[in-house]
Amino acid sequence: xxxxxxxxxxxxxxxxxxxxxxxxxxxxxxxxxxxxxxxxxxxxxxxxxxxxxxxxxxxxxxxxxxxxxxxxxxxxxxxxxxxxxxxxxxxxxxxxxxxxxxxxxxxxxxxxxxxxxxxxxxxxxxxxxxxxxxxxxxxxxxxxxxxxxxxxxxxxxxxxxxxxxxxxxxxxxxxxxxxxxxxxxxxxxxxxxxxxxxxxxxxxxxxxxxxxxxxxxxxxxxxxxxxxxxxxxxxxxxxxxxxxxxxxxxxxxxxxxxxxxxxxxxxxxxx
Numbered sequence: 068x069x070x071x072x073x074x075x076x077x078x079x080x081x082x083x084x085x086x087x088x089x090x091x092x093x094x095x096x097x098x099x100x101x102x103x104x105x106x107x108x109x110x111x112x113x114x115x116x117x118x119x120x121x122x123x124x125x126x127x128x129x130x131x132x133x134x135x136x137x138x139x140x141x142x143x144x145x146x147x148x149x150x151x152x153x154x155x156x157x158x159x160x161x162x163x164x165x166x167x168x169x170x171x172x173x174x175x176x177x178x179x180x181x182x183x184x185x186x187x188x189x190x191x192x193x194x195x196x197x198x199x200x201x202x203x204x205x206x207x208x209x210x211x212x213x214x215x216x217x218x219x220x221x222x223x224x225x226x227x228x229x230x231x232x233x234x235x236x237x238x239x240x241x242x243x244x245x246x247x248x249x250x251x252x253x254x255x256x257x258x259x260x261x262x263x264x265x266x267x268x269x270x271x272x273x274x275x276x277x278x279x280x281x282x283x284x285x286x287x288x289x290x291x292x293x294x295x296x297x298x299x300x301x302x303x304x305x306x307x308x309x310x311x312x313x314x315x316x317x318x319x320x321x322x323x324x325x326x327x328x329x330x331x332x333x334x335x336x337x338x
Contacts, residue, residue: 090169
């Protein structure tokens with residue numbers, strides 16, 4: 068049984084420390100920022116939309132008396148991770164918690180989708196995650212302290228037709244996080260992959276997913292808390308929501324082709 072009191076105490080690990088949250092302007096990223104600020108963590112917030120970042124930073128500082136910094140960056144730009152790292156380095160900010168949250172999906176038949184949009188998705192969901200982690204991890208290993216949370220999806224556990232590239236990027240994130248978690252555990256560094264299901268954010272609208280592909284949604288705040296608790300507990304991955312957990316692990320009873328066929332029937336475009 069999980070000792071929730073102990074996990075709550077573990078959250079104090081981030082009090083007064085600096086956390087970097089990507090994709091912080093909305094959705095789960097914003098929920099991470101709000102949860103961490105409420106627990107006394109200082110924040111570096113990054114996303115594409117500067118007006119939202121400024122408003123969030125002001126609000127969190129005023130309500131929680133924490134320090135906040137913002138850097139506007141588009142992780143579809145290959146140079147963005149190094150720009151973010153340079154920003155924190157120049158300000159002498161030591162990042163103790165890295166949350167690789169930024170990501171997006173694209174819905175539709177693969178052969179009809181915009182090629183550059185697909186490549187940008189791989190850049191944001193995979194390449195930026197790898198590079199940001201590579202930039203911040205050495206200092207964590209040297210200190211024998213630090214945490215990395217990578218946001219994937221329940222789509223990471225199977226092929227999902229009509230969001231095929233998105234599901235593949237999230238599978239990459241999951242396997243990357245699980246492998247890295249074992250690598251750095253001896254150094255006192257924790258890595259966890261958060262796998263949410265359908266969440267009440269802008270994600271589906273940005274991806275262009277129609278209503279029939281959206282299942283019962285969890286709140287972004289609940290998903291963020293689940294991820295932070297799992298990280299604090301030393302888990303290498305967590306699936307948010309009991310129904311999502313049962314759905315993912317129930318797939319093991321069927322063949323991969325059958326599961327993919329079921330997913331295709333759920334996500335197939337309708338006239």
